[in-house]
Amino acid sequence: MPKHPVETLIAQADAAINQEDFATLMEIYAEDAVLVVQPGRNAVGKAQIQKAFEAIAQHFGHSLEVKEAGMEVLATDDTALVLAKTLVSAQDHPTVERKATYVFKKDAAGDWRCVIDNSYGFDLLDSGQGEG
């Protein structure tokens, strides 16, 4: 199957995170995007999301490496759900595999933008944050 455009964006986002190139990273998010920083704690909008990524970079001693290890895209013409296995590694931290869920929306200009970024997948439910 040909790659969906959002797969390219996710690769660009991973590279931008690893290089701490937050300007490039923020281009991939919609203005009103939601990022799950930790289960139960969300960053909303580009300003909060950039701050969150800066804090994450610092937390990992500027050695964070994210990498996708498998991905499935389900999409209509203007909305895409991505299920991804994401490997997160950093100096002095064990590599963890996260099952991430991303939603992208095609904006009025025809560009895909990430609107929901939940790298914790179903851990949100298992952490007791789910409301049942």
Added chain:
Amino acid sequence: MPKHPVETLIAQADAAINQEDFATLMEIYAEDAVLVVQPGRNAVGKAQIQKAFEAIAQHFGHSLEVKEAGMEVLATDDTALVLAKTLVSAQDHPTVERKATYVFKKDAAGDWRCVIDNSYGFDLLDSGQGEG
């Protein structure tokens, strides 16, 4: 937290599935919605989706019961990602818990509609359908 409107829609969809009320069920889907029928096999658009639900009802001897057992909604103004634990039971079948992912979009009239319905969650990746 107040319920997000899509939580009510999901409860209505579950009731409609259990009653085999496909007319009500189809109102919840967008015209171009995608339903994962089985990992690797998708129904696209209302006609295919209704056919799939009719076949599923028949497969389970008209005794299918679906029920949510925990749910988390992440949303912007017009797009919502739902992570749900869904219990699926039927006569002569063991109850299974699925980790489902649904995406809803607010349409031009302001109504939320399901655009992506993947009741298999990350099983899509584990089934070898992921393209890595």
